[in-house]
Amino acid sequence: MSSIVSRGSSTTVQGRGEGPLRARCEVLAYRKLGGYHSLTFVAPEMAERAQPGQFVAVAVEAREATLRRPFSIYSVSQHGPWAGTVEIIFDVVGPGTRWLATRSKHHVVDLVGPLGKPFPLPAQPVSCLLVGGGYGAAPLLYLAQALAQQSLRVDMLLGAATQERIFNAIEAKRLSASAQFTTEDGSLGVEGVVTDVMPRMIEAAGTGVIYACGPMAMLAAVSAAAKELDVPCQVAVEEEMACGTGVCWTCVLPYRRKDGVVNLRACTDGPVFNGARVAWSAVGTSAMANAEDGRGRGRRGGRAEPAP
Amino acid sequence: MTDATRSDSRRGGGSEIDPADVDLRVALGDKLALRNPIVTGSGTFASGQEVDRFFDVRRLGAVVVKSVTVEPRRGLPTPRMAETAAGMLNAIGLQNPGIDAWLAHDLPWLNSHRVPTIVSIAGNTTAEYRHLAERLRDAPGVVAIEANISCPNVDDRDIVFACREEATHEAITQVARVSSVPVFAKLTPDVTDISLIAGAAHEAGATGVSVINTLLGMAIDTETRRPKLAAITGGLSGPAIKPIAVRAVHQIHEAHPQLPIIGMGGVRSVEDVVELVLAGASAVAVGTATFTNPLAALEILEGLPSWLAEHGYATLRQLRGAWRR
Numbered sequence: 346m347s348s349i350v351s352r353g354s355s356t357t358v359q360g361r362g363e364g365p366l367r368a369r370c371e372v373l374a375y376r377k378l379g380g381y382h383s384l385t386f387v388a389p390e391m392a393e394r395a396q397p398g399q400f401v402a403v404a405v406e407a408r409e410a411t412l413r414r415p416f417s418i419y420s421v422s423q424h425g426p427w428a429g430t431v432e433i434i435f436d437v438v439g440p441g442t443r444w445l446a447t448r449s450k451h452h453v454v455d456l457v458g459p460l461g462k463p464f465p466l467p468a469q470p471v472s473c474l475l476v477g478g479g480y481g482a483a484p485l486l487y488l489a490q491a492l493a494q495q496s497l498r499v500d501m502l503l504g505a506a507t508q509e510r511i512f513n514a515i516e517a518k519r520l521s522a523s524a525q526f527t528t529e530d531g532s533l534g535v536e537g538v539v540t541d542v543m544p545r546m547i548e549a550a551g552t553g554v555i556y557a558c559g560p561m562a563m564l565a566a567v568s569a570a571a572k573e574l575d576v577p578c579q580v581a582v583e584e585e586m587a588c589g590t591g592v593c594w595t596c597v598l599p600y601r602r603k604d605g606v607v608n609l610r611a612c613t614d615g616p617v618f619n620g621a622r623v624a625w626s627a628v629g630t631s632a633m634a635n636a637e638d639g640r641g642r643g644r645r646g647g648r649a650e651p652a653p
Numbered sequence: 654m655t656d657a658t659r660s661d662s663r664r665g666g667g668s669e670i671d672p673a674d675v676d677l678r679v680a681l682g683d684k685l686a687l688r689n690p691i692v693t694g695s696g697t698f699a700s701g702q703e704v705d706r707f708f709d710v711r712r713l714g715a716v717v718v719k720s721v722t723v724e725p726r727r728g729l730p731t732p733r734m735a736e737t738a739a740g741m742l743n744a745i746g747l748q749n750p751g752i753d754a755w756l757a758h759d760l761p762w763l764n765s766h767r768v769p770t771i772v773s774i775a776g777n778t779t780a781e782y783r784h785l786a787e788r789l790r791d792a793p794g795v796v797a798i799e800a801n802i803s804c805p806n807v808d809d810r811d812i813v814f815a816c817r818e819e820a821t822h823e824a825i826t827q828v829a830r831v832s833s834v835p836v837f838a839k840l841t842p843d844v845t846d847i848s849l850i851a852g853a854a855h856e857a858g859a860t861g862v863s864v865i866n867t868l869l870g871m872a873i874d875t876e877t878r879r880p881k882l883a884a885i886t887g888g889l890s891g892p893a894i895k896p897i898a899v900r901a902v903h904q905i906h907e908a909h910p911q912l913p914i915i916g917m918g919g920v921r922s923v924e925d926v927v928e929l930v931l932a933g934a935s936a937v938a939v940g941t942a943t944f945t946n947p948l949a950a951l952e953i954l955e956g957l958p959s960w961l962a963e964h965g966y967a968t969l970r971q972l973r974g975a976w977r978r
């Protein structure tokens with residue numbers, strides 16, 4: 346039988362083995378966090394399985410919407426009175442996220458997760474630089490905790506258009522040996538974009554690996570800079586996802602392999618990829634569109650985040 | 654609908670049926686029997702492995718795999734999808750590893766999990782369809798071939814095979830001639846009279862038809878004035894197209910009452926399955942609903958016996974084409 350009934354809550358959890366689950370989860374808390382929104386779900390089985398870099402696919406009951414919306418896992422707790430929770434951070438950009446922002450305590454939301462491959466943790470004791478754009482900081486703060494547990498040095502570099510769009514600067518400072526911020530309008534930290542500051546930080550921290558998450562155009566620029574400086578770079582990408590579970594092939598990312606460029610699924614082969622291998626110039630047009638003409642909202646590149 | 658089925662059930666002798674006794678087996682022609690009528694829509698279930706993480710896919714009547722081509726295909730650039738009102742557009746471009754790699758890597762998994770497999774094949778030319786059918790001859794565990802002929806024919810100005818009776822006849826003849834298993838022709842609803850195309854497929858040796866494939870659509874972002882799909886146009890699927898699926902199944906069943914039909918298009922509930930069966934389908938595929946809920950096909954399958962028992966039916970087959978005027 347494929348269903349198990351979870352302890353404590355009335356939630357039905359469906360799945361088998363160690364993989365992703367589908368569960369109807371009660372909202373434990375809704376919060377505003379700076380310019381972003383946060384939802385914490387009671388999801389003990391997902392919390393147990395989740396790793397930094399993975400995401401959940403959320404069923405939204407927005408008018409006429411049929412597809413789930415993917416969100417990076419920001420934090421999990423496996424203990425406490427609720428036996429296990431999963432938290433996501435989101436920006437309101439359309440009907441799905443608008444609906445999500447109306448959820449509050451005791452509402453029930455249908456989640457599938459944890460999905461995707463997590464950030465690979467370093468095999469060697471290296472110093473890690475985490476580079477985030479906008480809400481892309483969320484999964485990196487989760488990662489920072491895991492790296493700290495391995496007693497690795499973590500430095501944080503967060504960029505956004507304005508101070509309001511920098512996600513959780515306080516937490517970034519708390520979890521890192523050093524934290525720097527860039528904003529396009531100079532309202533926080535250095536006026537500019539993350540790649541303006543990155544080389545100096547790498548030199549100062551003796552960075553051995555970079556982890557990045559943010560707009561696609563930012564990830565392309567960070568990957569290029571990392572390559573130049575010969576530092577390995579793992580990026581967590583966003584592509585439009587119809588299924589999130591690996592069956593539809595809508596979410597592909599062009600990736601260089603020995604035998605040429607292949608289209609890998611961001612949802613199951615990723616969302617974390619080796620940035621040096623992503624064929625950035627072949628990445629879909631609208632993902633990068635914002636960098637080009639600044640007009641379209643497009644995908645995450647269309648946010649008010651820097652697109653160097 | 655409910656009233657109609659209720660009074661039918663009275664005729665059937667009351668509703669003293671135990672869901673456990675409901676017989677879900679269906680026959681699609683003489684050579685293909687499925688343990689239950691729920692299958693998957695090609696391209697919405699990959700080759701089964703991913704969904705098997707959520708439930709044992711062996712429980713389905715069959716898994717219809719993503720269309721396979723002769724050569725590997727990289728597919729189209731992104732964005733490959735756009736959500737639309739109660740549906741979605743997709744333009745994947747048949748990304749797949751090619752028949753050789755599929756036989757080497759995907760079929761063994763299906764075999765080792767003993768999943769009844771229907772292989773969807775797609776070609777650019779009649780010769781490619783024939784080649785694919787040859788490669789699948791005697792492939793283990795393959796219970797049928799679904800020839801996805803909703804593809805452009807490069808030998809005929811890129812006109813979709815299933816838009817013309819002659820091209821349908823030619824492609825299906827080649828596949829049916831060499832295939833060792835029943836052949837189903839997967840048809841597009843973007844035609845004037847789909848029952849004529851179904852007739853041509855049947856005459857060419859198809860055991861049955863699978864309907865409907867997606868409808869060609871387009872969406873434009875009003876802010877950027879750009880199409881939402883990189884390929885500009887793409888296939889519409891999901892609940893939005895269900896009435897078209899019901900209509901297509903109905904038209905084919907009226908014209909060819911004996912022809913087995915695998916019905917699909919926007920199915921997401923037990924009632925949707927029953928509706929397509931009433932219109933004339935023998936089996937039903939769950940497609941886009943799997944994106945919304947990876948367990949959709951299983952949940953529908955599990956819901957069928959109690960729906961049928963509650964309505965006084967001991968089988969689903971007895972409802973085939975049983976809509977009332």
Ligand SMILES: Cc1cc2nc3c(=O)[nH]c(=O)nc-3n(C[C@H](O)[C@H](O)[C@H](O)COP(=O)(O)OP(=O)(O)OC[C@H]3O[C@@H](n4cnc5c(N)ncnc54)[C@H](O)[C@@H]3O)c2cc1C
Binds near residue numbers: 414433440585
């Ligand atoms: C792996 C992954 C992780 C993500 N993590 C976060 C996160 O932590 N916080 C956050 O705020 N957002 C995140 N996103 C983006 C988020 O999924 C979209 O903002 C959301 O789907 C928008 O839905 P909507 O209905 O409000 O907007 P609409 O624009 O109306 O959505 C229409 C369609 O486009 C898709 N879409 C729109 N924007 C994006 C996007 N940027 N990326 C992918 N698909 C998109 C939607 O899923 C939907 O199918 C992530 C995306 C991916 C792929």
Ligand SMILES: Cc1cc2nc3c(=O)[nH]c(=O)nc-3n(C[C@H](O)[C@H](O)[C@H](O)COP(=O)(O)O)c2cc1C
Binds near residue numbers: 697719801865889918
């Ligand atoms: C993303 C996607 C990919 C598809 N790929 C194929 C395919 O490779 N071959 C095929 O015959 N049909 C393909 N289809 C069509 C489906 O099998 C089905 O006919 C159609 O989507 C209607 O059913 P639905 O509304 O339940 O999805 C695809 C549909 C979608 C949404």
Ligand code: FES
Binds near residue numbers: 585586587593
């Ligand atoms: S979103 Fe369907 S394969 Fe990735």
